[in-house]
Amino acid sequence: MNGRVVIRSLKSIVKLSYDLPGPGVWLLTGANGSGKTSLLAALRRIGYQNAFPLHYPSSKRDEGLDTHSSASVEYIFGDRSVRYEYTGVRWEPRPKTNKSVLQDFPFAAVLYIGANADRITPKPEDFSANRAKVVKKYIVDGANYIFGTEKFSNLRQVNVTRGVNPAFVLKMGAKSEYYSERNFSLGELCVLKMLRTLEACKARSLILIDELEMALHPQAQIALYKFLTKEAKSRSHTVIFSTHSASLIKHASRDQIVYLRKLDGVIEPILKPYRSEVLGSLAGFEEQIPDALYYCEDEYAESILTAMMPLVAKNKFGKDAINFFRAKVVPVGGYDAVVRFLDRHPTFSSEKYPVYAVLDGDVRDETLVKWREKDDFANLDRYKKHEGNIKYLPFTPEVGVCSLLGGKIFLSEMRRRLNDPQLYWEASLPSDYSELTGKPKRDAAKKFCECLELELAERFNRTRGEIRRIISESFVLQYSENNSGELLGVLGATLVK
Numbered sequence: 001m002n003g004r005v006v007i008r009s010l011k012s013i014v015k016l017s018y019d020l021p022g023p024g025v026w027l028l029t030g031a032n033g034s035g036k037t038s039l040l041a042a043l044r045r046i047g048y049q050n051a052f053p054l055h056y057p058s059s060k061r062d063e064g065l066d067t068h069s070s071a072s073v074e075y076i077f078g079d080r081s082v083r084y085e086y087t088g089v090r091w092e093p094r095p096k097t098n099k100s101v102l103q104d105f106p107f108a109a110v111l112y113i114g115a116n117a118d119r120i121t122p123k124p125e126d127f128s129a130n131r132a133k134v135v136k137k138y139i140v141d142g143a144n145y146i147f148g149t150e151k152f153s154n155l156r157q158v159n160v161t162r163g164v165n166p167a168f169v170l171k172m173g174a175k176s177e178y179y180s181e182r183n184f185s186l187g188e189l190c191v192l193k194m195l196r197t198l199e200a201c202k203a204r205s206l207i208l209i210d211e212l213e214m215a216l217h218p219q220a221q222i223a224l225y226k227f228l229t230k231e232a233k234s235r236s237h238t239v240i241f242s243t244h245s246a247s248l249i250k251h252a253s254r255d256q257i258v259y260l261r262k263l264d265g266v267i268e269p270i271l272k273p274y275r276s277e278v279l280g281s282l283a284g285f286e287e288q289i290p291d292a293l294y295y296c297e298d299e300y301a302e303s304i305l306t307a308m309m310p311l312v313a314k315n316k317f318g319k320d321a322i323n324f325f326r327a328k329v330v331p332v333g334g335y336d337a338v339v340r341f342l343d344r345h346p347t348f349s350s351e352k353y354p355v356y357a358v359l360d361g362d363v364r365d366e367t368l369v370k371w372r373e374k375d376d377f378a379n380l381d382r383y384k385k386h387e388g389n390i391k392y393l394p395f396t397p398e399v400g401v402c403s404l405l406g407g408k409i410f411l412s413e414m415r416r417r418l419n420d421p422q423l424y425w426e427a428s429l430p431s432d433y434s435e436l437t438g439k440p441k442r443d444a445a446k447k448f449c450e451c452l453e454l455e456l457a458e459r460f461n462r463t464r465g466e467i468r469r470i471i472s473e474s475f476v477l478q479y480s481e482n483n484s485g486e487l488l489g490v491l492g493a494t495l496v497k
Helices: 036-044 049-056 096-104 137-147 184-199 218-235 246-251 275-287 299-316 321-325 335-344 360-375 377-385 397-403 408-416 439-460 464-494
Strands: 004-008 014-019 026-028 072-077 080-084 091-094 110-114 154-157 169-170 175-181 206-210 238-242 257-263 264-273 291-296 328-330 355-359 390-392
Touching: 014 036, 026 036, 026 080, 026 218, 026 246, 026 275, 036 049, 036 169, 036 238, 036 397, 072 096, 072 408, 080 096, 091 096, 091 218, 091 360, 096 328, 110 184, 110 218, 137 154, 137 184, 137 218, 154 439, 218 246, 246 275, 246 439, 257 275, 291 299, 291 335, 299 397, 321 335, 335 355, 355 360, 355 464, 360 390, 360 439, 397 439, 408 464, 439 464
Parallel strands: 014 264, 026 238, 026 257, 110 206, 206 238, 291 328, 291 355, 355 390
Antiparallel strands: 004 014, 004 072, 072 080, 080 091, 154 169, 169 175, 257 264
Protein backbone atom coordinates (compact mmCIF):
# COMPACT_ATOMS: atom_id res chain seq x y z
CA MET A 1 0.00 0.00 0.00
CA ASN A 2 1.35 3.43 -1.02
CA GLY A 3 -1.61 5.62 -0.08
CA ARG A 4 -4.08 7.84 -1.90
CA VAL A 5 -4.45 11.58 -2.59
CA VAL A 6 -7.86 13.19 -3.26
CA ILE A 7 -8.10 16.75 -4.62
CA ARG A 8 -11.45 18.58 -4.53
CA SER A 9 -12.57 21.98 -5.85
CA LEU A 10 -9.08 23.16 -6.74
CA LYS A 11 -8.76 25.39 -9.81
CA SER A 12 -10.81 23.60 -12.49
CA ILE A 13 -10.71 20.25 -10.67
CA VAL A 14 -14.01 19.11 -9.16
CA LYS A 15 -12.47 15.87 -7.94
CA LEU A 16 -9.30 13.88 -8.63
CA SER A 17 -8.54 10.69 -6.70
CA TYR A 18 -5.09 9.16 -7.26
CA ASP A 19 -3.64 5.95 -5.80
CA LEU A 20 0.13 6.18 -5.54
CA PRO A 21 1.88 3.40 -7.48
CA GLY A 22 4.79 1.24 -6.42
CA PRO A 23 8.41 1.51 -7.60
CA GLY A 24 8.99 2.21 -11.30
CA VAL A 25 8.62 5.07 -13.77
CA TRP A 26 5.04 6.18 -14.36
CA LEU A 27 4.24 8.60 -17.16
CA LEU A 28 1.48 10.97 -16.07
CA THR A 29 -0.22 12.55 -19.06
CA GLY A 30 -3.41 14.24 -20.18
CA ALA A 31 -4.73 17.33 -21.92
CA ASN A 32 -4.19 20.85 -20.61
CA GLY A 33 -6.23 21.44 -17.46
CA SER A 34 -6.41 17.76 -16.56
CA GLY A 35 -4.67 18.36 -13.23
CA LYS A 36 -1.13 17.07 -13.81
CA THR A 37 0.68 19.98 -12.19
CA SER A 38 -1.85 20.26 -9.36
CA LEU A 39 -1.46 16.55 -8.64
CA LEU A 40 2.34 16.77 -8.57
CA ALA A 41 2.07 19.67 -6.13
CA ALA A 42 -0.24 17.65 -3.87
CA LEU A 43 2.21 14.73 -3.97
CA ARG A 44 5.11 17.05 -3.21
CA ARG A 45 3.36 18.12 -0.01
CA ILE A 46 3.94 14.61 1.40
CA GLY A 47 7.56 15.59 1.99
CA TYR A 48 7.66 19.39 1.56
CA GLN A 49 5.54 21.59 3.84
CA ASN A 50 5.72 24.68 1.57
CA ALA A 51 4.32 22.90 -1.49
CA PHE A 52 0.83 24.44 -1.22
CA PRO A 53 1.80 28.15 -0.97
CA LEU A 54 4.36 27.59 -3.72
CA HIS A 55 2.18 25.73 -6.23
CA TYR A 56 -1.27 27.02 -5.23
CA PRO A 57 -0.62 30.77 -4.79
CA SER A 58 -3.65 32.84 -3.89
CA SER A 59 -4.34 36.55 -3.90
CA LYS A 60 -4.88 38.09 -0.50
CA ARG A 61 -5.84 41.41 -2.08
CA ASP A 62 -8.53 40.27 -4.49
CA GLU A 63 -11.23 37.78 -3.50
CA GLY A 64 -11.99 37.08 -7.17
CA LEU A 65 -8.44 36.18 -8.14
CA ASP A 66 -6.71 32.86 -7.45
CA THR A 67 -8.99 31.91 -4.59
CA HIS A 68 -8.95 28.42 -3.03
CA SER A 69 -11.70 29.03 -0.48
CA SER A 70 -13.49 25.73 -1.12
CA ALA A 71 -10.47 23.62 -2.09
CA SER A 72 -9.19 20.62 -0.18
CA VAL A 73 -6.45 18.03 -0.55
CA GLU A 74 -6.91 14.78 1.37
CA TYR A 75 -4.24 12.20 2.15
CA ILE A 76 -5.35 8.66 2.96
CA PHE A 77 -3.19 5.84 4.22
CA GLY A 78 -4.86 2.70 5.50
CA ASP A 79 -7.66 3.66 7.86
CA ARG A 80 -6.22 7.12 8.64
CA SER A 81 -6.61 10.35 6.69
CA VAL A 82 -5.95 14.08 6.91
CA ARG A 83 -7.56 16.80 4.82
CA TYR A 84 -5.90 20.16 4.13
CA GLU A 85 -8.17 23.16 3.55
CA TYR A 86 -7.36 26.77 2.70
CA THR A 87 -8.45 29.13 5.48
CA GLY A 88 -7.74 32.38 3.66
CA VAL A 89 -4.29 32.67 5.24
CA ARG A 90 -2.77 29.21 5.05
CA TRP A 91 -3.61 25.56 4.41
CA GLU A 92 -4.69 23.89 7.65
CA PRO A 93 -4.92 20.13 8.42
CA ARG A 94 -8.27 18.66 9.50
CA PRO A 95 -8.15 17.12 12.02
CA LYS A 96 -4.82 18.51 13.22
CA THR A 97 -4.16 15.36 15.23
CA ASN A 98 -3.94 13.40 11.95
CA LYS A 99 -1.29 15.49 10.20
CA SER A 100 1.22 12.72 10.96
CA VAL A 101 -0.54 10.64 8.27
CA LEU A 102 1.92 12.14 5.75
CA GLN A 103 4.72 10.40 7.61
CA ASP A 104 3.02 7.04 6.99
CA PHE A 105 3.57 7.22 3.24
CA PRO A 106 6.41 4.76 2.50
CA PHE A 107 8.93 7.13 0.93
CA ALA A 108 12.36 7.95 2.33
CA ALA A 109 12.20 11.38 0.63
CA VAL A 110 10.05 13.34 -1.81
CA LEU A 111 11.90 15.19 -4.58
CA TYR A 112 10.46 17.60 -7.14
CA ILE A 113 12.42 18.17 -10.37
CA GLY A 114 11.33 20.73 -12.95
CA ALA A 115 12.88 22.57 -15.89
CA ASN A 116 14.98 25.01 -13.87
CA ALA A 117 16.85 27.59 -16.00
CA ASP A 118 18.79 29.19 -13.13
CA ARG A 119 22.46 29.43 -14.04
CA ILE A 120 25.41 29.92 -11.69
CA THR A 121 28.32 31.69 -13.35
CA PRO A 122 31.55 31.86 -11.33
CA LYS A 123 32.88 35.37 -10.82
CA PRO A 124 36.57 36.08 -11.57
CA GLU A 125 37.43 35.80 -7.89
CA ASP A 126 35.72 32.39 -7.73
CA PHE A 127 37.40 30.80 -10.71
CA SER A 128 40.83 29.44 -11.48
CA ALA A 129 41.79 26.24 -13.29
CA ASN A 130 43.18 24.60 -10.14
CA ARG A 131 39.85 25.11 -8.35
CA ALA A 132 37.89 23.15 -10.97
CA LYS A 133 37.14 19.78 -9.38
CA VAL A 134 36.09 16.54 -11.07
CA VAL A 135 32.35 15.84 -10.96
CA LYS A 136 31.06 12.56 -9.54
CA LYS A 137 31.13 9.66 -11.98
CA TYR A 138 27.38 9.10 -11.61
CA ILE A 139 26.62 12.57 -13.02
CA VAL A 140 29.19 12.32 -15.83
CA ASP A 141 28.11 8.85 -16.96
CA GLY A 142 24.42 9.75 -16.73
CA ALA A 143 24.82 12.92 -18.82
CA ASN A 144 26.91 11.14 -21.45
CA TYR A 145 24.32 8.36 -21.69
CA ILE A 146 21.27 10.63 -21.92
CA PHE A 147 22.80 12.91 -24.55
CA GLY A 148 24.70 10.17 -26.44
CA THR A 149 28.06 11.90 -26.14
CA GLU A 150 31.39 11.81 -24.34
CA LYS A 151 31.81 15.55 -23.86
CA PHE A 152 30.65 15.47 -20.25
CA SER A 153 33.73 13.43 -19.39
CA ASN A 154 35.32 16.89 -19.18
CA LEU A 155 32.69 18.20 -16.78
CA ARG A 156 34.02 19.98 -13.72
CA GLN A 157 32.54 22.00 -10.85
CA VAL A 158 33.68 25.09 -8.99
CA ASN A 159 32.67 26.19 -5.51
CA VAL A 160 31.41 29.76 -5.58
CA THR A 161 31.32 32.37 -2.85
CA ARG A 162 27.51 32.29 -2.78
CA GLY A 163 24.92 29.67 -3.64
CA VAL A 164 23.81 26.28 -2.43
CA ASN A 165 25.49 24.14 -5.09
CA PRO A 166 28.81 24.42 -6.95
CA ALA A 167 28.73 25.75 -10.50
CA PHE A 168 29.21 23.35 -13.41
CA VAL A 169 31.92 24.17 -15.96
CA LEU A 170 33.04 22.22 -19.04
CA LYS A 171 36.71 21.94 -19.92
CA MET A 172 37.39 22.57 -23.60
CA GLY A 173 40.45 21.12 -25.33
CA ALA A 174 43.87 20.52 -23.82
CA LYS A 175 44.24 24.06 -22.47
CA SER A 176 42.74 25.19 -19.20
CA GLU A 177 39.75 26.83 -20.86
CA TYR A 178 36.24 26.32 -19.57
CA TYR A 179 32.64 27.04 -20.53
CA SER A 180 30.34 28.10 -17.70
CA GLU A 181 26.67 27.20 -17.24
CA ARG A 182 25.82 30.25 -19.36
CA ASN A 183 26.93 28.21 -22.40
CA PHE A 184 24.96 25.06 -21.56
CA SER A 185 21.63 24.46 -23.27
CA LEU A 186 18.55 24.46 -21.07
CA GLY A 187 18.20 20.70 -21.59
CA GLU A 188 21.80 20.01 -20.59
CA LEU A 189 21.56 22.16 -17.49
CA CYS A 190 18.25 20.61 -16.40
CA VAL A 191 19.60 17.07 -16.79
CA LEU A 192 22.82 17.88 -14.90
CA LYS A 193 20.83 19.35 -12.01
CA MET A 194 18.53 16.33 -12.03
CA LEU A 195 21.49 13.94 -11.91
CA ARG A 196 23.04 15.85 -9.02
CA THR A 197 19.74 15.50 -7.12
CA LEU A 198 19.31 11.80 -7.92
CA GLU A 199 22.89 10.95 -6.98
CA ALA A 200 22.36 12.35 -3.49
CA CYS A 201 18.84 11.04 -2.84
CA LYS A 202 17.93 8.11 -0.62
CA ALA A 203 16.65 4.79 -1.91
CA ARG A 204 12.85 4.34 -1.99
CA SER A 205 12.22 8.02 -2.77
CA LEU A 206 9.19 9.52 -4.50
CA ILE A 207 10.58 11.50 -7.43
CA LEU A 208 8.26 13.96 -9.18
CA ILE A 209 9.39 15.20 -12.61
CA ASP A 210 7.42 18.03 -14.20
CA GLU A 211 7.77 18.13 -18.02
CA LEU A 212 11.56 18.10 -17.93
CA GLU A 213 11.60 16.50 -21.38
CA MET A 214 10.32 19.68 -23.06
CA ALA A 215 13.91 20.97 -23.21
CA LEU A 216 15.23 17.75 -24.79
CA HIS A 217 15.47 16.22 -28.27
CA PRO A 218 13.19 13.13 -28.66
CA GLN A 219 16.22 10.78 -28.64
CA ALA A 220 17.41 12.32 -25.38
CA GLN A 221 13.87 12.04 -23.97
CA ILE A 222 13.87 8.29 -24.56
CA ALA A 223 17.38 7.91 -23.15
CA LEU A 224 16.27 9.85 -20.07
CA TYR A 225 13.28 7.51 -19.66
CA LYS A 226 15.54 4.45 -19.92
CA PHE A 227 17.98 5.94 -17.41
CA LEU A 228 15.20 6.66 -14.91
CA THR A 229 13.74 3.18 -15.39
CA LYS A 230 17.09 1.62 -14.52
CA GLU A 231 17.47 3.90 -11.48
CA ALA A 232 13.96 3.15 -10.23
CA LYS A 233 14.59 -0.57 -10.48
CA SER A 234 17.98 -0.55 -8.76
CA ARG A 235 17.02 1.85 -5.94
CA SER A 236 13.28 1.17 -5.56
CA HIS A 237 12.29 4.71 -6.51
CA THR A 238 8.74 5.66 -7.48
CA VAL A 239 9.11 8.16 -10.34
CA ILE A 240 6.04 10.07 -11.53
CA PHE A 241 6.93 11.85 -14.76
CA SER A 242 4.41 14.43 -16.00
CA THR A 243 4.73 14.71 -19.78
CA HIS A 244 3.18 15.82 -23.06
CA SER A 245 5.80 13.98 -25.13
CA ALA A 246 4.36 11.79 -27.88
CA SER A 247 7.80 10.15 -28.18
CA LEU A 248 7.69 8.97 -24.57
CA ILE A 249 4.07 7.79 -24.82
CA LYS A 250 4.95 5.75 -27.92
CA HIS A 251 8.08 4.28 -26.31
CA ALA A 252 6.81 3.40 -22.83
CA SER A 253 4.88 0.27 -21.98
CA ARG A 254 1.13 0.86 -21.61
CA ASP A 255 1.42 -0.56 -18.10
CA GLN A 256 3.53 2.48 -17.10
CA ILE A 257 1.17 5.18 -18.46
CA VAL A 258 -1.45 6.98 -16.37
CA TYR A 259 -3.85 9.09 -18.42
CA LEU A 260 -5.88 11.78 -16.64
CA ARG A 261 -9.27 11.84 -18.36
CA LYS A 262 -11.42 14.87 -17.51
CA LEU A 263 -15.22 15.02 -17.76
CA ASP A 264 -17.16 17.96 -16.30
CA GLY A 265 -14.33 18.71 -13.92
CA VAL A 266 -14.10 15.18 -12.53
CA ILE A 267 -10.71 13.69 -13.39
CA GLU A 268 -10.30 9.93 -13.61
CA PRO A 269 -6.81 8.39 -13.74
CA ILE A 270 -6.93 5.74 -16.47
CA LEU A 271 -4.38 2.97 -15.96
CA LYS A 272 -3.00 1.18 -19.00
CA PRO A 273 -4.84 3.51 -21.43
CA TYR A 274 -5.06 2.99 -25.16
CA ARG A 275 -2.34 4.98 -26.87
CA SER A 276 -4.76 6.25 -29.51
CA GLU A 277 -6.76 8.17 -26.89
CA VAL A 278 -3.64 9.52 -25.19
CA LEU A 279 -1.96 10.58 -28.42
CA GLY A 280 -5.21 12.12 -29.60
CA SER A 281 -5.25 14.42 -26.57
CA LEU A 282 -1.55 15.21 -27.09
CA ALA A 283 -2.14 16.09 -30.72
CA GLY A 284 -4.66 18.64 -29.54
CA PHE A 285 -2.03 20.03 -27.16
CA GLU A 286 0.66 20.25 -29.83
CA GLU A 287 -1.70 22.14 -32.12
CA GLN A 288 -2.42 24.74 -29.47
CA ILE A 289 -0.60 28.05 -29.58
CA PRO A 290 -0.61 30.82 -26.99
CA ASP A 291 -2.78 33.86 -27.53
CA ALA A 292 0.40 35.92 -27.62
CA LEU A 293 4.15 35.32 -27.43
CA TYR A 294 6.45 37.75 -25.64
CA TYR A 295 10.24 37.81 -25.96
CA CYS A 296 12.10 39.56 -23.14
CA GLU A 297 15.68 40.08 -22.04
CA ASP A 298 16.23 37.74 -19.08
CA GLU A 299 14.66 35.57 -16.39
CA TYR A 300 13.84 38.55 -14.16
CA ALA A 301 11.91 40.27 -16.93
CA GLU A 302 10.16 36.95 -17.65
CA SER A 303 9.13 36.63 -14.01
CA ILE A 304 7.85 40.22 -13.84
CA LEU A 305 5.88 39.89 -17.09
CA THR A 306 4.35 36.58 -15.99
CA ALA A 307 3.24 38.23 -12.74
CA MET A 308 1.79 41.21 -14.63
CA MET A 309 -0.24 39.17 -17.10
CA PRO A 310 -3.22 38.05 -14.94
CA LEU A 311 -3.56 41.48 -13.32
CA VAL A 312 -3.58 43.28 -16.68
CA ALA A 313 -5.98 40.71 -18.20
CA LYS A 314 -8.34 41.05 -15.23
CA ASN A 315 -8.16 44.85 -15.42
CA LYS A 316 -9.05 44.82 -19.12
CA PHE A 317 -11.55 41.96 -19.38
CA GLY A 318 -12.70 41.20 -15.83
CA LYS A 319 -11.81 38.40 -13.43
CA ASP A 320 -12.73 35.60 -15.84
CA ALA A 321 -9.95 36.66 -18.25
CA ILE A 322 -7.42 34.47 -16.47
CA ASN A 323 -9.44 31.44 -17.59
CA PHE A 324 -9.19 32.09 -21.32
CA PHE A 325 -6.11 34.19 -22.09
CA ARG A 326 -2.87 32.23 -22.49
CA ALA A 327 0.48 33.92 -23.00
CA LYS A 328 4.01 32.56 -23.31
CA VAL A 329 6.99 34.62 -22.13
CA VAL A 330 10.46 33.63 -23.39
CA PRO A 331 13.74 35.20 -22.17
CA VAL A 332 16.27 35.28 -25.04
CA GLY A 333 19.12 37.61 -23.98
CA GLY A 334 20.00 41.32 -24.17
CA TYR A 335 17.79 43.89 -25.87
CA ASP A 336 19.62 43.49 -29.18
CA ALA A 337 19.13 39.71 -29.12
CA VAL A 338 15.40 40.21 -28.47
CA VAL A 339 15.01 42.45 -31.52
CA ARG A 340 17.08 40.04 -33.63
CA PHE A 341 14.52 37.39 -32.71
CA LEU A 342 11.82 39.52 -34.30
CA ASP A 343 14.04 39.85 -37.39
CA ARG A 344 14.61 36.12 -37.68
CA HIS A 345 11.08 34.96 -37.00
CA PRO A 346 8.72 37.35 -38.75
CA THR A 347 6.46 34.49 -39.85
CA PHE A 348 5.51 33.83 -36.22
CA SER A 349 3.69 37.12 -35.99
CA SER A 350 0.18 37.49 -37.31
CA GLU A 351 -3.13 38.89 -36.18
CA LYS A 352 -4.05 35.42 -34.87
CA TYR A 353 -0.68 34.74 -33.25
CA PRO A 354 0.99 38.05 -32.31
CA VAL A 355 4.63 38.16 -31.23
CA TYR A 356 6.03 41.02 -29.16
CA ALA A 357 9.34 42.11 -27.70
CA VAL A 358 9.09 43.59 -24.21
CA LEU A 359 12.29 45.44 -23.31
CA ASP A 360 13.47 46.93 -20.05
CA GLY A 361 12.75 50.61 -19.51
CA ASP A 362 16.41 51.64 -19.75
CA VAL A 363 16.46 50.70 -23.46
CA ARG A 364 13.82 53.34 -24.18
CA ASP A 365 15.10 55.92 -21.67
CA GLU A 366 18.83 55.60 -22.29
CA THR A 367 19.83 53.46 -25.28
CA LEU A 368 17.42 54.93 -27.83
CA VAL A 369 18.15 58.46 -26.55
CA LYS A 370 21.89 57.95 -27.13
CA TRP A 371 21.27 56.61 -30.61
CA ARG A 372 19.25 59.69 -31.46
CA GLU A 373 21.94 61.98 -30.06
CA LYS A 374 24.58 60.21 -32.17
CA ASP A 375 22.37 59.98 -35.27
CA ASP A 376 22.78 56.20 -35.21
CA PHE A 377 20.19 55.67 -37.94
CA ALA A 378 21.15 52.02 -38.58
CA ASN A 379 20.07 50.93 -35.11
CA LEU A 380 17.15 53.38 -34.97
CA ASP A 381 15.77 52.10 -38.28
CA ARG A 382 16.00 48.49 -37.08
CA TYR A 383 13.92 49.34 -34.02
CA LYS A 384 11.52 51.47 -36.04
CA LYS A 385 10.90 48.47 -38.30
CA HIS A 386 9.40 46.59 -35.33
CA GLU A 387 8.06 49.51 -33.29
CA GLY A 388 4.50 48.16 -33.43
CA ASN A 389 5.67 44.94 -31.79
CA ILE A 390 8.10 46.41 -29.24
CA LYS A 391 6.81 47.35 -25.79
CA TYR A 392 8.77 48.74 -22.85
CA LEU A 393 8.46 48.05 -19.15
CA PRO A 394 8.21 51.29 -17.14
CA PHE A 395 11.33 50.21 -15.24
CA THR A 396 14.34 47.93 -15.30
CA PRO A 397 13.05 44.92 -13.31
CA GLU A 398 15.70 44.84 -10.58
CA VAL A 399 15.66 48.64 -10.16
CA GLY A 400 11.88 48.53 -9.90
CA VAL A 401 12.05 45.86 -7.20
CA CYS A 402 14.61 47.85 -5.21
CA SER A 403 12.45 50.98 -5.39
CA LEU A 404 9.56 49.28 -3.57
CA LEU A 405 11.34 47.08 -1.03
CA GLY A 406 9.85 49.08 1.85
CA GLY A 407 6.27 48.90 0.58
CA LYS A 408 3.70 47.41 2.97
CA ILE A 409 2.08 45.28 0.27
CA PHE A 410 5.45 44.00 -0.95
CA LEU A 411 6.60 43.00 2.52
CA SER A 412 3.29 41.45 3.60
CA GLU A 413 3.10 39.40 0.38
CA MET A 414 6.69 38.19 0.79
CA ARG A 415 5.97 37.18 4.38
CA ARG A 416 2.74 35.43 3.44
CA ARG A 417 4.20 33.52 0.49
CA LEU A 418 7.23 32.41 2.49
CA ASN A 419 5.07 31.72 5.56
CA ASP A 420 7.31 33.83 7.79
CA PRO A 421 5.54 36.73 9.58
CA GLN A 422 8.87 38.16 10.73
CA LEU A 423 10.71 37.88 7.42
CA TYR A 424 13.91 39.90 7.10
CA TRP A 425 16.96 39.72 4.89
CA GLU A 426 20.62 40.57 5.32
CA ALA A 427 21.21 41.56 1.68
CA SER A 428 21.50 45.35 1.41
CA LEU A 429 21.92 48.05 -1.17
CA PRO A 430 25.09 50.19 -1.15
CA SER A 431 24.86 53.32 1.00
CA ASP A 432 25.12 55.59 -2.04
CA TYR A 433 22.47 53.71 -4.06
CA SER A 434 19.99 56.62 -4.07
CA GLU A 435 22.64 58.83 -5.70
CA LEU A 436 23.45 56.37 -8.49
CA THR A 437 22.00 56.66 -11.98
CA GLY A 438 22.16 54.73 -15.27
CA LYS A 439 24.26 51.59 -15.51
CA PRO A 440 25.89 51.85 -12.03
CA LYS A 441 22.42 51.92 -10.47
CA ARG A 442 21.23 48.95 -12.56
CA ASP A 443 24.35 46.96 -11.68
CA ALA A 444 23.90 47.65 -7.96
CA ALA A 445 20.23 46.65 -8.14
CA LYS A 446 21.02 43.44 -10.03
CA LYS A 447 23.72 42.50 -7.52
CA PHE A 448 21.31 43.11 -4.63
CA CYS A 449 18.54 41.03 -6.23
CA GLU A 450 20.99 38.19 -6.87
CA CYS A 451 22.13 38.25 -3.23
CA LEU A 452 18.54 38.40 -2.02
CA GLU A 453 17.53 35.41 -4.18
CA LEU A 454 20.45 33.32 -2.98
CA GLU A 455 19.93 34.23 0.67
CA LEU A 456 16.21 33.42 0.70
CA ALA A 457 16.64 30.31 -1.47
CA GLU A 458 19.09 28.85 1.04
CA ARG A 459 17.10 29.91 4.11
CA PHE A 460 13.75 28.57 2.88
CA ASN A 461 15.08 25.61 0.86
CA ARG A 462 13.67 26.97 -2.41
CA THR A 463 15.23 27.33 -5.85
CA ARG A 464 16.30 30.77 -7.03
CA GLY A 465 13.57 30.62 -9.65
CA GLU A 466 10.91 30.06 -6.97
CA ILE A 467 12.21 32.96 -4.89
CA ARG A 468 12.37 35.20 -7.96
CA ARG A 469 8.75 34.42 -8.74
CA ILE A 470 7.67 35.28 -5.19
CA ILE A 471 9.63 38.55 -5.29
CA SER A 472 8.20 39.44 -8.71
CA GLU A 473 4.58 38.72 -7.77
CA SER A 474 4.94 40.70 -4.54
CA PHE A 475 6.52 43.61 -6.42
CA VAL A 476 3.85 43.66 -9.13
CA LEU A 477 1.06 43.74 -6.52
CA GLN A 478 2.78 46.66 -4.79
CA TYR A 479 3.46 48.49 -8.07
CA SER A 480 -0.09 48.02 -9.36
CA GLU A 481 -1.50 49.67 -6.23
CA ASN A 482 -0.77 53.12 -7.68
CA ASN A 483 0.38 52.35 -11.23
CA SER A 484 -2.11 49.89 -12.70
CA GLY A 485 -2.56 52.22 -15.68
CA GLU A 486 1.13 51.95 -16.55
CA LEU A 487 0.99 48.16 -16.54
CA LEU A 488 -2.14 48.24 -18.68
CA GLY A 489 -0.32 50.59 -21.05
CA VAL A 490 2.49 48.07 -21.53
CA LEU A 491 0.44 44.95 -22.20
CA GLY A 492 -3.17 46.09 -22.57
CA ALA A 493 -3.10 46.57 -26.33
CA THR A 494 -1.48 43.17 -26.82
CA LEU A 495 -4.27 41.28 -25.02
CA VAL A 496 -7.11 40.50 -27.40
CA LYS A 497 -10.19 38.58 -26.26
